[in-house]
Every structure is written in structure tokens, then in C-alpha cells.
Amino acid sequence: MSVTHPAGFVAAGTAIGLKSTGAKDLALVVNQGPRFDSATVFTSNRCKANPVLWSEQVVKDGVVKAVVLNSGGANCYTGPEGFQTTHEVAEAVASKLGIGAIDVVVCSTGLIGLRNDRQTLLDGVTAVHGLLSAEGGNDAAEAIMTTDSVSKQVVVERDGWSVGGMAKGAGMLAPALATMLVVITTDAEVPAAVLDKALRDATRVSFDRLDSDGCQSTNDTVTVMASGASGVTPTAEELTAALTEACTSLAMQLLADAEGADHEIAITTVNAASEDEAVEVGRSVARSNLFKAAVFGNDPNWGRVLASIGTTTAAFDPADLDVAMNGVWVCKNSGPGEDPATVDLTPRQVTVTIDLKAGDAEATVWTNDLTHAYVHENSAYSS
Amino acid sequence: MSVTHPAGFVAAGTAIGLKSTGAKDLALVVNQGPRFDSATVFTSNRCKANPVLWSEQVVKDGVVKAVVLNSGGANCYTGPEGFQTTHEVAEAVASKLGIGAIDVVVCSTGLIGLRNDRQTLLDGVTAVHGLLSAEGGNDAAEAIMTTDSVSKQVVVERDGWSVGGMAKGAGMLAPALATMLVVITTDAEVPAAVLDKALRDATRVSFDRLDSDGCQSTNDTVTVMASGASGVTPTAEELTAALTEACTSLAMQLLADAEGADHEIAITTVNAASEDEAVEVGRSVARSNLFKAAVFGNDPNWGRVLASIGTTTAAFDPADLDVAMNGVWVCKNSGPGEDPATVDLTPRQVTVTIDLKAGDAEATVWTNDLTHAYVHENSAYSS
Structure with missing residues (x-):
């Protein structure tokens, strides 16, 4: 109705x-x-x-x-x-x-x-x-x-x-x-x-x-x-x-019906200096083809997350970032944290949490992974 | 040597x-x-x-x-x-x-x-x-x-x-x-x-x-x-x-050796108000996954080019843009131009020319297409 x-x-x-x-x-x-x-x-x-x-x-x-x-x-x-x-x-x-x-x-x-x-x-x-x-x-x-x-x-x-x-x-x-x-x-x-x-x-x-x-x-x-x-x-x-x-x-x-997607990814940025900066950081990660392809491959590649954060203007200390994937803090203080092998990325729902340690604002940006099916649908759609 | x-x-x-x-x-x-x-x-x-x-x-x-x-x-x-x-x-x-x-x-x-x-x-x-x-x-x-x-x-x-x-x-x-x-x-x-x-x-x-x-x-x-x-x-x-x-x-x-690429794409923006704006326009198109997937599919999808141009701050009249792909002006005055069927995108080298009609500056930005192989290499690289 x-x-x-x-x-x-x-x-x-x-x-x-x-x-x-x-x-x-x-x-x-x-x-x-x-x-x-x-x-x-x-x-x-x-x-x-x-x-x-x-x-x-x-x-x-x-x-x-x-x-x-x-x-x-x-x-x-x-x-x-x-x-x-x-x-x-x-x-x-x-x-x-x-x-x-x-x-x-x-x-x-x-x-x-x-x-x-x-x-x-x-x-x-x-x-x-x-x-x-x-x-x-x-x-x-x-x-x-x-x-x-x-x-x-x-x-x-x-x-x-x-x-x-x-x-x-x-x-x-x-x-x-x-x-x-x-x-x-x-x-x-x-x-x-x-x-x-x-x-x-x-x-x-x-x-x-x-x-x-x-x-x-x-x-x-x-x-x-x-x-x-x-x-x-x-x-x-x-x-x-x-x-x-x-x-x-x-x-x-x-999000759940996005063309060719295998995963829905919720990127939550916490402890940002402002909500706008939290959104900027989340969006930069959401637009990283490398990160999105890694999720498609069930690879908890936190290096690609940090590399995306580094392109933003948000307040943070590049040497002190934490990143969790599906609840596992794989990156602590901008270095290796808990064992990435313990992250299970096979479920359709993936969460990424980024701790900027720069304030108390937060925001979530949603995206999908980058898959063979995405490339196929969008290369075949028109002609 | x-x-x-x-x-x-x-x-x-x-x-x-x-x-x-x-x-x-x-x-x-x-x-x-x-x-x-x-x-x-x-x-x-x-x-x-x-x-x-x-x-x-x-x-x-x-x-x-x-x-x-x-x-x-x-x-x-x-x-x-x-x-x-x-x-x-x-x-x-x-x-x-x-x-x-x-x-x-x-x-x-x-x-x-x-x-x-x-x-x-x-x-x-x-x-x-x-x-x-x-x-x-x-x-x-x-x-x-x-x-x-x-x-x-x-x-x-x-x-x-x-x-x-x-x-x-x-x-x-x-x-x-x-x-x-x-x-x-x-x-x-x-x-x-x-x-x-x-x-x-x-x-x-x-x-x-x-x-x-x-x-x-x-x-x-x-x-x-x-x-x-x-x-x-x-x-x-x-x-x-x-x-x-x-x-x-x-x-x-x-560029020629980029991971998984099938095409090298040169995006030249002409008649821009400044060189910076020509670069901004070229880069926005270079970052459109939809455009890049279309090139992989040999699809001269100029609509996706215009949609990318529309996200920039460059000077132009949205109703008066021209776009050529491999020399064919498939978009004239922001509408359909020459027959897209005459565009041959099978060669590895692809040129896109964007006429902003807003000045006399120009710049070329180079990118690759978005392919199955790109997704594969970047989902399998690490783990």
C-alpha cells in the first residue's frame, strides 16, 4: 500500500x-x-x-x-x-x-x-x-x-x-x-x-x-x-x-538492492571533531574502489581504510587512528591491532568503525562492495 | 640502463x-x-x-x-x-x-x-x-x-x-x-x-x-x-x-600497465575557463565508476560523462556541452549528437573530448576502464 x-x-x-x-x-x-x-x-x-x-x-x-x-x-x-x-x-x-x-x-x-x-x-x-x-x-x-x-x-x-x-x-x-x-x-x-x-x-x-x-x-x-x-x-x-x-x-x-553488490557496508566514524568531518571520512572510505574490492574479496584490508582517511581534511592524528571491521579492532594507533584472520567478512552486512580520537561527533555512511557483477551490469546496461 | x-x-x-x-x-x-x-x-x-x-x-x-x-x-x-x-x-x-x-x-x-x-x-x-x-x-x-x-x-x-x-x-x-x-x-x-x-x-x-x-x-x-x-x-x-x-x-x-585495465583513456577538456577547471572536469570523469565500466563494455555512454561534469564547480552552461568519444561528437549542446554506433571503442586507446565553451584553457587527465580484472586483482591482493 x-x-x-x-x-x-x-x-x-x-x-x-x-x-x-x-x-x-x-x-x-x-x-x-x-x-x-x-x-x-x-x-x-x-x-x-x-x-x-x-x-x-x-x-x-x-x-x-x-x-x-x-x-x-x-x-x-x-x-x-x-x-x-x-x-x-x-x-x-x-x-x-x-x-x-x-x-x-x-x-x-x-x-x-x-x-x-x-x-x-x-x-x-x-x-x-x-x-x-x-x-x-x-x-x-x-x-x-x-x-x-x-x-x-x-x-x-x-x-x-x-x-x-x-x-x-x-x-x-x-x-x-x-x-x-x-x-x-x-x-x-x-x-x-x-x-x-x-x-x-x-x-x-x-x-x-x-x-x-x-x-x-x-x-x-x-x-x-x-x-x-x-x-x-x-x-x-x-x-x-x-x-x-x-x-x-x-x-x-x-542499499540492499544496489546493482551487483555482495555486501552492505556501514562505515561509522566516531569521536570526530564534527558531524561533517565524520561524514567526510566515511564518504572517502565509501568511495575507495580498493577498499570496496577488498570487502568483495572478504579481505579486512585496514590499510586501504587509513589511506582513504588520509585524503580528508578532518581533524585526527595520522599516527593514532583505530579501525574495527565487524567488531575486531584490526588497526590500533595506526598500526596492526587484533588479528585480521579473526574477522569474518562472509556475512552480507559489514561494519567498519573508525575512531578519529578528535572529538565526540559521529556519523554513519553506507556503501556497497565493488564486485564483478557491478562491472558487468554497468558495462552492459546501455548498448 | x-x-x-x-x-x-x-x-x-x-x-x-x-x-x-x-x-x-x-x-x-x-x-x-x-x-x-x-x-x-x-x-x-x-x-x-x-x-x-x-x-x-x-x-x-x-x-x-x-x-x-x-x-x-x-x-x-x-x-x-x-x-x-x-x-x-x-x-x-x-x-x-x-x-x-x-x-x-x-x-x-x-x-x-x-x-x-x-x-x-x-x-x-x-x-x-x-x-x-x-x-x-x-x-x-x-x-x-x-x-x-x-x-x-x-x-x-x-x-x-x-x-x-x-x-x-x-x-x-x-x-x-x-x-x-x-x-x-x-x-x-x-x-x-x-x-x-x-x-x-x-x-x-x-x-x-x-x-x-x-x-x-x-x-x-x-x-x-x-x-x-x-x-x-x-x-x-x-x-x-x-x-x-x-x-x-x-x-x-x-597507465598502460594499470592493474586489470583493458583501456587507456585520455580525457581532454577544452575551452575551459582555466587549466584548473579543465583538470577538475577531467578528474571527475576519470573517477566515475559508471563511465569507466561503460568504456570496459565498449559503450560510448556520454550521459555518464555529462553527469560527472555536473558534479564539478567549473564554469559551463549545463545546456550547452559537447562531448566526443574517439573523435565522434556523440553529444552536442547537451543532447544527442552524432550516432554513437559509429564510435569504435575496441582499440585500447580511448579519447574523450569535452568542450566546456567557457574559455580557452585545456588539460588532459588519463585514466583506465573499470574491469572484472581490476576487481579480481584488488580483491585478491592481500589475503
Whole structure:
């Protein structure tokens, strides 16, 4: 049910022929109110896809009434023609719903540089609109999948209100490329400004700390819509906690389904001078191909961890770093520690703990290992 | 002959038992004068190996009389014990040559976190000293190899003087991890200050623009020694040109031998607002695993190039970028250009040209593709 779990939302997903496989490829999520508060975060990539350029305008006033999402083509780097397609899709959705196009967020995912057939999309809007229902969340979540092997959905229940969500993404997560699309719904009654801060706080510690392969997408969009249908107004803290729970669950589902990965790796940096420095250190390790290949080989290669830490600007003494892998402190004071042979890296879940001994802040960054399957999927994806 | 080609140098390389394979693993290069000017650049990694910590002190006065290099262990993250080993090796070399240890640069390469047996090294110094000769350049170059499949050597001839060089490194090049060690010799008569500027100018456009896998080493060292034995004093421009030629040749040899690579990729950014911005753009593409995996798959995926450019701070219009692969402009004005099917990516050499249309500066960054063999070598290297 996911996005249709909170009151006030209908959704649908169907196959309109964009995907050559015949799988579902168009989704629509509609907020039926009574309120239409919203917040959205986009990719920080400067080369943005046409749907992002369109939706950036839509979200400015904090009102979003519908999100239409297609897989089977990212509509990115497709020029003014591609922008026109996005615009016409928004107009078509608006016309069916009796709202303004300026309240319709558009998301697309799939190959970059490929033009989607406009008529197929416009016909598809009619089809998907006819299927809208309060049970449509599952179909919508399936329709946004690309190389995802499973759909990603979440429901967070609170007393009298709830949060629902769906996501797609299986690579290029940084928190970015391959396109991560997320739609979150809630029936809480929340002003757009409060929703915006809560969403940014939630994504900062979830999607923004997912760095599967260091590549940043052109299409990433995370939109939350609040219908107010529950009549309940949570505090800002309660809302942030619920959104963080939903975003973290979806982020972990994305991580677990990353293209070709054998391991999910949680890199926790402790005793950093600041949270930002803890994130910088974690991200540097998450982007080391050598470290990631070593994990694939079940090799607790702490030297590659230290070498990555050494490229950052964080405060630490290079001669006094500790590193644990799966709980074994294989590196103490920047030298050999406990016996690496006692580290068991065969489980899918791997933890790396880095002690900077420079303060009391900490943060976790999540990544995947670098595998033969990653290379295969990403060398064979397009042509 | 390489490092022993210029007059005034002797060298040797021999097997002392650090490598389990019995291959050569200790090299010594000695400047016999009459002058002993030198210049050195080290890794910018903050986590430096013990030999780097030692050698940073050695090079401060611009005088280096010998470089001793071992493979079979990086002596990195081995604590005060490891530093003491480095120091004693320098003392042993100095004692044999009748010089001060403070004029002996020490380099080590191999696994991080592994202590080298000190007595093996000290005995080895006696052995390698006994083999010093003006024909020893080739043996020295072989003794510094780790996962290198061939030794890397260069000779640049000028009128009455010359430059010789040797290098090792086959991965972790950024221009860094896996350790890139380079010794360059010249019989030109050059003050250390002039040599220093020429070396920095030469490495800036050669080793510093090699980004094989984005990982930065803890041991990288490039040392040049000038014996003055030719009696010829080239101009600063002539010296810089000769050093640049030698460094570029060695850099291209490193690139061609990078672990597991199927392609050498030259990414040239043109019409940038500054050379720094051209380098930033090239490096961002060189570090995209998605782009590198696509090249491995012979897929001219220009969307992944644009997505990487979009993560930089360089000046450009996101709607007006052109990208060519092997001479075919597959992306024009940030949209589809010439037919990607006409791009032949089967040759080992691949060129990517990025036109930022923002100025008149340009720079080339070199990288490799991301292959199954890279993942294999780097997951199996240590344990």
C-alpha cells in the first residue's frame, strides 16, 4: 500500500509501452487533500534532467497535488523537445485531475539521452488516471522500477496519522545517479515550511549518507505530500522522526538492492571533531574502489581504510587512528591491532568503525562492495 | 640502463628475500657527483608511510646522494618500529658509501601494515652495495616492481647531457595509492632550487594528471638527482622540458600497465575557463565508476560523462556541452549528437573530448576502464 496507506491519497501504476519488456512503467500518486502542503529535494548535480528543471518550478510555492513518474527513459539531455514532453505530461495529468499543471511534479528514470515517445506518455496518462485507487500504492511502486529487483515501500504508523513511501534506485546512488526517485505521503496536517525542514533533516541522515558508487544522478527527486486528512498535527520533532524512519528504511532497501553488490557496508566514524568531518571520512572510505574490492574479496584490508582517511581534511592524528571491521579492532594507533584472520567478512552486512580520537561527533555512511557483477551490469546496461 | 644512463650514477637491484617469489626486491641508486642537487615530491596523503616521514627530512636541504628502494612491503602503518627500520636502512647505506644517512632517501612499496624484517633489509644493503655499477639501471628498475608486469624506464637524450628514470606502480594511481615510486637522474649541472621548480612543473602535467583508480597512496615518492657530471647547464626551460618528457613517458608506461585495465583513456577538456577547471572536469570523469565500466563494455555512454561534469564547480552552461568519444561528437549542446554506433571503442586507446565553451584553457587527465580484472586483482591482493 505504501503511498496510499495515509488517508487522502490515491495512486496507480501501469504498463504503457515505454519499457521493451512490457513491465509497468508509468505511476501516478495524487493527493486528494484537504491540504496540499509539500516539500521536495532534488539532485545537486548541475546537469539536471528535464523533469527536474520542470519540477523545480512546481515545488516553489509548497503546493503539490500530484506526482507522475515514468521509468523506461530519464528524459535527460534531450533538449527543448524533452522539456516540452515533460510539460505536456504535466498538463495532461492536470487536465484529468482538474488542477493546474503547476501543481504536478514530474519524475523520469531510465537511460540518459533517450527521448521518450511523447504520444505514448500522453496516452499513458489517460490509462493510469483511470486506474487510480486507494489500493494503488503497490502498482505505483512497481511502475518506477528500472534495474531494481524488488520494489521499495515503507509505512510508518503513528497515533492517528501515518507516513507512506516508495522509492526506486539500484545504482548511481551518491545519493544520486541511476536516479533515486522517492515519493512520501502523510495524512498529518503540516504547513509546507515545517514539512520542508523535516524532509531536509530526514534526508540529510538517510539518502544523503548512502554512497553506493560515488556517482551522482541527474534526476534524483524526493517529494513529500501532506494531505492533512487525519486532522492530526504532530510536533516538528514527531514529524521529523517519522520522516527519518521512513527515509532510512527506504535508503536501506536501496542499499540492499544496489546493482551487483555482495555486501552492505556501514562505515561509522566516531569521536570526530564534527558531524561533517565524520561524514567526510566515511564518504572517502565509501568511495575507495580498493577498499570496496577488498570487502568483495572478504579481505579486512585496514590499510586501504587509513589511506582513504588520509585524503580528508578532518581533524585526527595520522599516527593514532583505530579501525574495527565487524567488531575486531584490526588497526590500533595506526598500526596492526587484533588479528585480521579473526574477522569474518562472509556475512552480507559489514561494519567498519573508525575512531578519529578528535572529538565526540559521529556519523554513519553506507556503501556497497565493488564486485564483478557491478562491472558487468554497468558495462552492459546501455548498448 | 635508465637511471644509470646519465654520467655520475651507479645502481643495482637484487633479491634479498622480502618477496616470497624470490624476485628482485632491493634497489640502490647512487649519485657519485661531482654535484648532489636534488628535488623530491611526495604523496599528499596525510597518512604517510615511514619511509616518506624519513625522506621528508632528508630532502629538506636539496642534497640527496643515494636512494634505496625495497619492494615486498610498504613499511606503512608499522609504528615506531617501522620508522626505526627505515632509519637503520638509511644508516647502513650511508655507512657503505661513506656519506651521512641524512643524504639517503628511502622508499618502500608492497602491502600496508606489514613489518619488513629488519635484518633481511640490513643484510640486503650489503648485498646490493656490492653489485653497484654503471650498468645497474635495469636491475634496479626490476627490483622495485610489485604487481607491475613490466619495468618502467626512460632515457631522454639532450646535447651533451641526459635524463634517465625508472618507475613502479600498477594501481592506486591518483597519482597515488599502490605506491608510485620514481627515481630520475640527470648529469646536468643544476642548482637544487631550479631542479625543484622543474620537477614540480613536470609532475604537475604528468603524474598528477594520472588518475587510474582515484585512490591515493601513502608511499608515493618522485626523486630527481643531478650529478653535474656532464658539465652542461641547461636553461630552466630546457630542463623542465626534458623532465616533463621523462615524467610523461613514465606516466604513460604506468597507465598502460594499470592493474586489470583493458583501456587507456585520455580525457581532454577544452575551452575551459582555466587549466584548473579543465583538470577538475577531467578528474571527475576519470573517477566515475559508471563511465569507466561503460568504456570496459565498449559503450560510448556520454550521459555518464555529462553527469560527472555536473558534479564539478567549473564554469559551463549545463545546456550547452559537447562531448566526443574517439573523435565522434556523440553529444552536442547537451543532447544527442552524432550516432554513437559509429564510435569504435575496441582499440585500447580511448579519447574523450569535452568542450566546456567557457574559455580557452585545456588539460588532459588519463585514466583506465573499470574491469572484472581490476576487481579480481584488488580483491585478491592481500589475503
